[in-house]
Amino acid sequence: MAIRYGCFFSYAHGRRDLMMNKFTTELAESLRCYLEPYFNDEDELFIDREQLGGGDDIDHKIARAMCESVAMIMIYTPKYEAHLFTRREHAAMKLIEAERSTWYAMPSHLIIPVILTHHPDHLPPQITSSMYVDFSRFTMATTDMKSNLDFIPDIKKIATRIAQHYVCQKNHTPASHNCNQFVLPAVTPEWREKPEVSFPKI
DSSP states (O other), rough: OOEEEEEEEOOOOOOOOOOHHHHHHHHHHHHHHGGGGGOOEEEEEEEEEHOOOSSSSSHHHHHHHHTEEEEEEEEEHHHHHOOOOHEEEEEEHHHHHHHHTTTTTSSSSSSEEESSOOOOOOOHHHHHHHHEOTTTTTOOOOOGGGOOTHHHHHHHHHHHHHHHHHHHHHHHHHHOOOGOOOEEEEEEEESSOOOOOOOOOO
């Protein structure tokens, strides 16, 4: 397996993505700056809106890009867990992590949750069971994240974690490993139990 990307960006799209577009653009630019010194010829990031074309087999290209990525940035909003496709991406990276854990001792999880918007109830265990960073203080007025002292420590933490996995994968990935065979899980369970609907007694 050849590593092609430092990290895969997983996030839920919406009809009006102004906030998400601004956030992913700022975060991507910041991570590119901090990841670039670690990589050789690999791209720092895979972001679907930049690298997918209209005629692509979306499932296949996403699955392959995930397999060829060192880690995954999961940009969490409540919409993330409501969308089947993003839950499939999360489940797919868990499968990749399970496979890679047979190659080397994992220094950390491959999924790095980044909180953009908190759930009105509580964060799901898929977030809280591992290290995550909270960027919910980001607003439409935020500028130049890569030089913003409020965000730099977390950006450096993310970059360091990706760099650790990069070295491990460079040293331990089997030469025969083929990412072309990897597929996304077809179905994944919802992250929250739906409340039972009760009707008033007459």
